[in-house]
Amino acid sequence: MNNIISTLISRRSDLLQALWQHLGISLLSLLIAILIAVPLAIVVLPHKKTANIFLQLTSILQTIPSLALLGLLIPLVGIGTVPAIIALVVYALLPIFQNTYVGLTEIDPALEEAADAFGMSRLRKLFKVELPLAKPFIISGIQTAAVLIIGTATLAALIGAGGLGSFILLGIDRNNMPLIIIGAVSSAALALLISGWIFFLKNHRARWSFLSVALIILGMIGAGLYQAVKPKPETITIAGKLGSEPDILIHMYADLIKAQSPKTHVVLKSNFGKTSFLFNALRNDDIDIYPEFTGTVLESLVKTPKTKQRLTAPQTYQKARRLLQQQFQLTYLQPMAYENTYALAVKASFAKAHHLKNISDLQTVQSQLHGGLTLEFIDRDDGFKGVKRLYHLDFPVQSMEPSLRYEAIASGRVNIVDAYSTDSELQQYQLLVLKDDRHLFPPYQGAPLMRQDFAKQHPKIVNVLNKLAGRISATDMQKMNYQVNVKKQSSAKVARQYLLTHHLLKE
Missing domain, CATH: 1.10.3720.10 (MetI-like)
Structure with missing residues (x-):
């Protein structure tokens, strides 16, 4: 109470x-x-x-x-x-x-x-x-x-x-x-x-x-x-997907923009929805900016011929940026340093008992597996479909919201979940991320996505958001997620503290 x-x-x-x-x-x-x-x-x-x-x-x-x-x-x-x-x-x-x-x-x-x-x-x-x-x-x-x-x-x-x-x-x-x-x-x-x-x-x-x-x-x-x-100042609408990480990122965007242009009115739409909702909202001019991941762009948003060639992180970004511009007239800014790629995780105790280190090791315990996976992961070619195809694994799964799948594995209702590599719950619930030894999951680097006309009209915003390019390590992001999800600190406070600590923002 x-x-x-x-x-x-x-x-x-x-x-x-x-x-x-x-x-x-x-x-x-x-x-x-x-x-x-x-x-x-x-x-x-x-x-x-x-x-x-x-x-x-x-x-x-x-x-x-x-x-x-x-x-x-x-x-x-x-x-x-x-x-x-x-x-x-x-x-x-x-x-x-x-x-x-x-x-x-x-x-x-x-x-x-x-x-x-x-x-x-x-x-x-x-x-x-x-x-x-x-x-x-x-x-x-x-x-x-x-x-x-x-x-x-x-x-x-x-x-x-x-x-x-x-x-x-x-x-x-x-x-x-x-x-x-x-x-x-x-x-x-x-x-x-x-x-x-x-x-x-x-x-x-x-x-x-x-x-x-x-x-x-x-x-x-x-x-x-x-x-x-009533008089309205210029309004910039920034949205984020469900989760603490997008919420942290959009608060960083807002702090940087407001520091550069104090008179600009920034509206944040946290936990806005799934990838398709935000992408359509951006194209329909309902929002102006949202953080998107390079792997998601290639796998879900743009039309691109399927290839078995594995791209490096820079190659993935360059291809995503080019196709977004060609197919949708969108501008994709420079990405941050960390990769928040997909992963499969099990309890550390389960991995130790069955000598699991790689995803391919799961074949030895396939009959014991019961998965709790997000609906998006289940339906993606670089998700469970790819796991079944590349690793020859197939086990019963239940679709769950992101936070619920962690509760499920903690309580023992499932014993394997999909994860993002920077999730705080990996540390919180003592989970082990299995190595993607057959290189299924593409690089996932986050970067601001906006319409091309918006970028041309707001070059100062483009410049200030590019301050995050090459910043934020995977360790930094996991720590920030942990502060929000476990320590219950606000995303705004955590985002601002990072910017101040790394001298991207002045007091």
Whole structure:
């Protein structure tokens, strides 16, 4: 409990920002869903077959897995708030449309006939008789949709839309239970609050409903207008993948940029997501810079003919830089010294008992192996696919998030994991990295990646980020990761301390 309270106090500003983002995304999605589903139910009311088609369609849309839907939307509308809102609207349509349609069809025919006998027009009957009678059903549908939206909105953090999901994702990545609890409890509390507000509207006159909705709309419009008209300094958006290492690097980038151009406003998007999310975000101008690894560029991002020739670290970088420029008009700056290559790791005690030093030695214990691997490693040619092909190894594996696989091997649920060579958990859990004796894994050196037009417009930023070229050893990086993941120091503090210690930044 003390850890939760201290984390809550230290991150209260981040929590307030995440709450505001989560609330804004959720309410806007709910409002759009209402504006689509309620009129649609009214329009198809006289046409039973058409109504059934829409009921089936909205049901099918709700069965699409949320992550798959976000993945489908990213190539179309980019990342950030827009795809998150579209996905949430899709999930909210069914309960609102269904309840509105059912509420309107369940009205006593005698009441409908009485309204007609009084000579009411179609619109007057709708607003004076039908909608008031169907109101409990409609509000119940909206209430269900609101809870669904707020829960699903935690996934918005995966595509850079922020919200309370950022606390949950960060907690999972850092194995930080207080962060997970704060994110989950806050999301549940927000759902209860919005559900209670809707229940209040359900039991009061319609004018309260319209007044509440009007105030929300005016508040959103006012906030949007304020953001649009207030003076804005130049903003540089820097994003990082999941994990402590990218977080440390982007804080270094930010410190160097702000030291060189104090008036520049730097926005950091930590734990932004997987490789494909960041790459698409960069190409779509949603972010300006992110650290990428040379091996990842050649294996996952650019089109290049497969070759058995093993490239050196400099050759890998030069090829990656050239292909990024040719195929995507991106600029890849000079890399740092350390290589954060893929690796396979086992407990030191397991390696000692079975005389394991190289990956090829695993053939002698193949029947005993049970792996915990990240989904990305499982699917990569320079990952588990390559291990099976080059080392003739095949053993059962479970896909896991990066931090969870280390917990799994520590508890004995698996006995081999994929790793990055600078992971702090290698030291923390006393794991041994097996030597890649057949040279499967290419060099992985990190360097800032940006659009070519951005680099031309900001030569000073290019120059200041190149100060990191050839810097940071593998030992340095592993120590910094250890300070963040195990010692629980902030990435910002660790990054700044490195820059100060190596005279890349002045006090």
